[in-house]
Amino acid sequence: MKLWKTILAAALLALATSSQAYAARTDLVIGITLEPPHLDPTAGAAAAIDEVLYANVFEGLTRIGPNGEVLPDLAESWAISDDGKVYTFKLHTGVKFHDGTDFDASDVKFSLDRARADNSVNAQKGLFAAIDTVDVVDPATVKVTLKNPQGSFLYNMGWGDAVIVAPESAETNKEKPIGTGPFKFQSWAKGSSITLVKSDNYWGAPVSLDKAEFRIVPDAAAAVPALLSGDIQAFPFFDPDSVAQVKDDPRFKVVIGSTEGETILAINNKKPPFDKLEVRQAIAFALDRKAIIDGASAGLGVPIGSHMSPASKAYVDLTGLYPHNVDKAKELLKQAGLENGFKATLKLPPPSYARLGGEIIASQLRDVGIDLEIIPVEWAQWLDQVFTKKDYDLTIVSHTEPNDIDIYSRKDYYFNYDNPAFDKIIAELNLTSDDAKRNTLLGEAQKILADDAVVGFLYELPKVGVWDAKLQGLWENAPIQANDLTKVKWSE
């Protein structure tokens, strides 16, 4: 009896202390699925690096806002020459790095030159390819000259891979990141969590949080109890299948937003019979996007008809081009001389959208006579076999890089797609900086891809966020994969 009383008392005490901690908070524990391999956004492609550091610890000349817009950051303003080749950036003054060193134009020159150097292992080196020279005009002014006009230059400078680092700390950023942002790095318990604290000498608008801990929770099943127990207060990227467990709980907000992740059924365009347009169109008619979204993404996700996010201003709705139509698909296969169907393989990487979606797509294609053998692969295998060696027929993957329609014009890309008319549009797009003209060109590009049925366009990956109902300011959408905490605060 006495034991029970002790246990009860302990439980009550635990309850009391945990609810006490809820009043007027300035700390936050955020759950993330993958641990960053290191903490230098300029030296790796892992999205987890940006999820912790982007906008919080590191800042660039420009930055990407919550809806994908380009905003000034360390550059207060800029002027573009008439020929579109010279960008003169006016920098904020009085900015300091977290180690106390001053930020000025020489840091910008250092960062950009470092990223585009011959021995650079920046994962997005292409962002800097158009830069010819970077010149320091005075400590608060930097002039970037391009080899040719580049429409997306200001956007490119807002990527996590283009953040400004200091020569004094660039080499040690992997372990101890030093940036100019409102939060500074405090500690990293490997495999467990990364902690940021408010930076006292921040140049911009002060942030509300004093401390933010990113805790690594790899298992979706573990995320729900972590939320329910209050250990973790926000999962900005939550598993869509687990939403049902927290949806009706008033303590939490479930926020469904958009991402830049075009989820596609990629097709090897050079491999027979997929080199025939009719076959690819038959696949497009055979796909029932609604069923795929329901089964692979818990009904969340917007159907797409080409390679563009529906949240983008340049988006053209092409989902009506190939409505789900089994008869039409069979007819097209007949035209291609394949009325008896054929066999092919479908390689599936680990994410659930691919593994679940793959089963559904296989059964949809079986209805039109295409017999798919499903081969599950790990990421490392996928990159090796599918992406690098192009040894595949079909695969499912989400291309999460923003504004990446140009991948279809890349030589030797794993789609094996080659269309000079499309390449011409992309080449023109690269030289255009006027937004209206860019959107027209992007629209044409989308139409060509849809007409050619280059790949099976499925849906835009949703961003499913779940967090404490009292928490405000987290991003609803994910124009880039980041957890910008600069506007996050607890309401009373």
Place this chain on the structure above:
Amino acid sequence: MTAYLLKRLVIAIATLILASMVVFAVLEILPGDPARLMLGLNASADQVELLRDQMGLNAPLVLRYLHWVGGLLSLDFGRSYTYSVPVIDLVRERMAVSLPLALIALALSTVIAIPVGLYSASRRGRAGDTIAMGAAQLGVAVPNFWFALMLIYLFAVWLRLVPAGGFPGWSAGVWPALKSLLLPAVALALPQAAILARVARSALIEVLNEDYIRTARAKGLPYRAVLWRHALRNAMIPVLTILGLQFAFLIAGTIIIENVFYLPGLGRLVFQAITQRDLIVVESIVMLLVVAVIAVNLVVDVSYAFVDPRLRGRQ
């Protein structure tokens, strides 16, 4: 005794050499390029080559094997490709979680299993035995990740006595750290205890049928004394064997439990390293585990000699 130990030692070293070759070869055959994994989809082939050079991945296979083994012998385990820190540091950090977890789980399972085994064996066929062995059967059958989730919902979500997962680090204090290891240890220990209890029971039953037990009873020793002093000691050999195997399992085989409780342990490190093709980390940790398993088996072999005097006398 000395000959017995020497023989064990020679076998252990041969196993180590063989294991190092197999581990290295198998991982090198695995498809997947760590440099490409780090650089992602947008990097060019030239850049991937550059990074491969920087990581020393372009050297000939045999050279790399010798370099690795040479490093191991001088206790230099190399640097992680992805974390770019010495592997030994990673291992040390992770061991601070995995080792205590394994020890607590092992202790728990022994403390539960031996008395249950004794109880069941001494009441063979009666109701108590049936219930205990039924429970053990259930313990073996229930998947430990499900059991772990039930523990989390009960003790962390509902009662809020312990955290739902994570590890605050020993620097946060001994009690908070231990508290976060409690549920995982229980989740790990119960299935192990179930197996151990069954082994202990059957070993004891076999011993209890021996003539000397009847003799001991016949000369008037109380049942309890016979059970603890004569029977248990002789039934220890199979129990110790299983314990040795379980320890190895607990150190390495905790991947699932470490994921459910998101503990930064060794199992998760290996898992993560495999998916990221951080080969040097996988190779070195697997070798460490091989050493640990061999060492534990050596200890078990030696402890046989202690519980069984016949082995001690043998030359």
